[in-house]
Amino acid sequence: VQAQTVIAEWDFDGGLQGWTNNSIVGDSLWQWSPNGDVGNGLFALPGTAIMSPSAANGAVTFNSDFYTTGGTTAPMGGPPYTQYICEFISPQIDLSAVTGVVGLRFAQLVRPLNLAGGGTFRTSFQVSSDDGATWSEPVDANPNVAPNDPPTNTFEVFPVCGSGIEGSSQVRIKFTYAMDFYYWVLDDIQLVERNDLDMRSNTNFFAIAPNAITPASQVGPNHYMNDIENIGGTTAGNVNLNVTVNDVTNGVQAFSADLGYGEVPFCTLRENEFIQETYTPDGDAGTMYEGRYSVAADGQDINPDNNFNDFRFALSEDVYAKDFGFEDWR
Numbered sequence: 001v002q003a004q005t006v007i008a009e010w011d012f013d014g015g016l017q018g019w020t021n022n023s024i025v026g027d028s029l030w031q032w033s034p035n036g037d038v039g040n041g042l043f044a045l046p047g048t049a050i051m052s053p054s055a056a057n058g059a060v061t062f063n064s065d066f067y068t069t070g071g072t073t074a075p076m077g078g079p080p081y082t083q084y085i086c087e088f089i090s091p092q093i094d095l096s097a098v099t100g101v102v103g104l105r106f107a108q109l110v111r112p113l114n115l116a117g118g119g120t121f122r123t124s125f126q127v128s129s130d131d132g133a134t135w136s137e138p139v140d141a142n143p144n145v146a147p148n149d150p151p152t153n154t155f156e157v158f159p160v161c162g163s164g165i166e167g168s169s170q171v172r173i174k175f176t177y178a179m180d181f182y183y184w185v186l187d188d189i190q191l192v193e194r195n196d197l198d199m200r201s202n203t204n205f206f207a208i209a210p211n212a213i214t215p216a217s218q219v220g221p222n223h224y225m226n227d228i229e230n231i232g233g234t235t236a237g238n239v240n241l242n243v244t245v246n247d248v249t250n251g252v253q254a255f256s257a258d259l260g261y262g263e264v265p266f267c268t269l270r271e272n273e274f275i276q277e278t279y280t281p282d283g284d285a286g287t288m289y290e291g292r293y294s295v296a297a298d299g300q301d302i303n304p305d306n307n308f309n310d311f312r313f314a315l316s317e318d319v320y321a322k323d324f325g326f327e328d329w330r
Contacts, residue, residue, distance in 0.1 A: 004157070004192040004302075007102065008093050011188055013057040018091035025116055026084035028067045030060050030177070036109065038183040041065030042074060044111070044151070051153045052107030052187035059107075059187035062086060062177040081180040083116035092131060093171040093191065100193040101233035101266055102166055104173065107155040109185040112147050119178025122147075127163045131170040136163045138176065144203060156303065157192065159231035161267030194233025196302040199264070201241070201295045201309050202227040205271065208291070209281075209313035213321040216285045221278035224257065226293040226309060227271040230264045236297035239264045243275055245291040247283055254289060255279040264297070285317040 010017045012032060021029040036050035036059030043065050050059050068075060068082045075081050095102065104125065112122040124138040139160075145152050165171045173191075177184050206226035224243045230236050239261040247254045257277040261270060281289060294308040301307060314324075 004103070004105075004194055004196060007095065007098060007191045007193055009188065009190040010090070011054040011057060012059050013054070015058070016060065019060070020089050022087040022089060024085040024087065025118065026064075026067070026082060026086065028062075028064070028084055029086060030062050030088045033059055033061045033185070035059065036061060036185045036187055038063045038065065038109070038185060040071050041183065042069035042071055043182055048151060050107060050109040050185040050187050052155065054188050059185050060088065061183060061185045062088075063183045064177075064179060065182045068181070079114055079180065081114070083180050085116050085119055085176065085178045088175040088177070088186070089132065090173040093173070094169045095165055095171050095191070096167060096169040098166050098193060100166070100195060102160055103157040103192050103194045103233070104160050104190070105155070105157040105192050106189040107153070107187045108141065109151060109153050109183070110142050110145060111149065111151045111182040112142065112145060112179055113181035114147065114179060116178040116180060119176070122179045123184050124176050124178070125158070126174045126176070127160050127165050128172045128174070129164045129168040129170065132172045132174075135174060136160070141175070155188070157194070157198070159267065161231070196232050197234055197236055197297060197299045198230070198232030198302050198306075199236050199239060199295045199297050200229045200231050200306045201293050202229055203309055206293055206309050206311070208311040211313065211320055212323050213314050213316050213319050215318050215320065216283065216287070216315040219281045219315065221280045223274060223278050224293075225272065225274040226295075227269065228261070228264070228295045229269045230266050232302065233266055235266060236264045236299075238262070238298045239295065240297070241275070241293065241295050243291060243293050245279060245289050247287060248290050249283065249287045254281070281313075281315060283315050285315055287315045289313050
C-alpha cells in the first residue's frame with residue numbers, strides 16, 4: 001500500500017473539503033464529524049467511530065440511525081423504515097498528467113440494513129471523466145458485508161478499470177448511500193496510481209458442492225471453478241488457481257488441483273473456467289470437509305487477503321440439506 005503513489009486525497013480535516021451532497025430520497029445529507037463518531041444514534045454504542053489513519057481530524061458520515069431515531073425513539077413496527085438515498089460528490093480532479101492505472105482507496109466504517117428503493121447497492125461508488133455528465137457503473141463498496149452485520153472497518157483499494165479517468169482533467173468521484181439503517185462513514189479518500197500486483201479470487205462466483213449435506217451413499221463428482229481478476233496495476237505472471245479440499249474429520253487432505261492461466265493483464269477478469277479434475281467424496285457419514293480456492297502469481301501480492309474463498313460440505317447417513325441449519329445431520 002505504501003508503494004502506491006497518491007494522486008489526490010481528502011482527509012476531511014475541518015470540513016467537507018469541497019465535496020457536495022445530492023439528496024435523492026429522504027432529504028438528509030452527508031455531514032462532517034470531528035472524529036467520525038456515529039454513536040449519537042439509537043443503535044450504535046457511544047464512541048462508535050471510524051478507525052481511519054486521520055480519524056482525529058474529522059471524517060464524513062451518513063448516519064440514518066440518528067436521522068430516523070434522533071438517538072432516542074425507535075421506529076414503530078417493522079420495515080419499511082424511512083429510506084435515504086444521498087450522493088456525495090467530489091470536487092473536480094485533474095488527472096491530465098496521469099498515464100498509469102488508477103485505483104480508489106478509502107477508509108470506511110459501515111453497518112448496513114435494508115436497501116432503499118431505487119438504489120443498486122446499499123453503499124457504492126462511481127467515477128466520471130466528464131465532470132459528472134456521465135458516470136461509470138456503480139461498484140458495491142461492501143460486497144462482503146451482510147445486512148445487520150456488526151460495524152465493519154476497512155481501508156482498501158478498489159480498481160476503477162475501464163473508467164477512462166486516466167488522462168482526464170474533469171474527473172469526479174461519487175459515493176451513494178442507499179439504505180434505511182444504519183450508517184456509513186468515509187475518510188482518507190485517495191486516488192492512487194498503481195504499479196502493484198493484486199490478484200483477486202472473486203467472492204461473487206465460485207463453485208461449491210451441490211449440497212451442504214449429502215448422504216454418503218448418494219455422492220457424485222464435485223466440479224470446481226472460481227472467477228479470478230487482476231485488479232492491480234501490472235500484468236501478473238504465472239497465475240495459478242488452486243482448489244484444496246480437506247477432510248477435517250479425519251485430519252487429511254482429500255483433494256487438490258490447479259488451473260494455470262499464464263499471464264493475466266491488469267484490469268482483466270477471467271471467468272467461467274473450470275478446473276479439469278473433479279472430486280467425489282468417499283468419506284463415511286459424519287465426515288466434514290472444508291475447501292479453499294486460492295489464486296497466486298509471481299511476485300508479492302499487495303493484498304493477499306482477497307486471494308482466497310472458503311467453503312464446506314458434509315456427508316450424512318440420510319439427510320440432504322442446502323445449508324447447515326439442520327443440527328443433527330450426522
